Amino acid sequence: MATGTVRISRVDTSSFGWTVLVQVIEVDRVKIGRDRDLSRSFRRFEFGDFQGIKVSVVVFDDNVAIVDGRLLPFWKYYVSNAELREIPELVGTGLYSFYWVINEGTVIEEAAGSGELALPFYFELHSFQYFHFVADTNIFIS
Template identity: 25%
Template sequence: MVLRLNIDQIEPATRDWICKVQIVEIGRPRESLDKKCTFQNLILEDEQECQIRAVMYTDEIEQYAATLKLFNTYLISTARVKVSPTSYGKPIHQFYWILDKETVIKQIKPSNEVEKPLPPPTKLTITSFDRIPHLMVDSAAEIDVLVVVLRCGPKKTPVAVIIGVEKLPFVTISKISSSSLYGRISAK
């Protein structure tokens, strides 16, 4: 019999479980330190707002690319559950999940009458672009920004114009590197 459990109830010895989760963060695919494999991290959140890291490796990244979308709700079962390493800092949960070919992932569509999708997460703190300069007291601070790219310049002069979810103001990004973007807020 399959047990419907929340993230906190699932550990490596748990068998025959299913969990309703929402994807609240999708990392970009990265190479391992030893360059032997590519992996991608996801942050999943359940109905109790408990979060866990899930990881996919090379084949699964491509397999699930069209299926796993930010803020969509899924029923996940048979993921491998492992103890989170603490050598890289404090993990968000004592365990993490590996999503592989054996994992069953079923999306819950908004039109589903039996199983409703989870509401948007409440742990997100959304700040409009006009508040960012007030948050930048420490120049080394990092801020995650949800935006839409409107236009990207040619490779020789990398400039991107992006807009926040509130539709104003624009931000012009003048330096684009593989790991970060630097820009200034303009009042266009």
């Protein structure tokens, strides 16, 4: 599946039949969202590409079981045809203004041993001397 891949930044609502090489940066646990009498399970992921562009990815309900144990942190995958949704204006966007929803039409294939470019290092490391800047804020320190 390595031929014909595009960057995350090239995928938008006008894209068709796209494939992106991504690295899983972050995997959340399965959560339950409730809205009155309706509950919905979901799992959130963070993917990145070799340019350092990140995209949030969500999997809902029955599709959570499909990706469970399949998308592992720091592994590379080819992802095709996820559903694109625009990030609401109130939330604000970074370099990429969409998030992806993995559904039954999404193709995910492990990129084992591919000769592709190495993906960038995603940890934001800070010196201890700067922790006092975020000590009394809601900023998460990892």
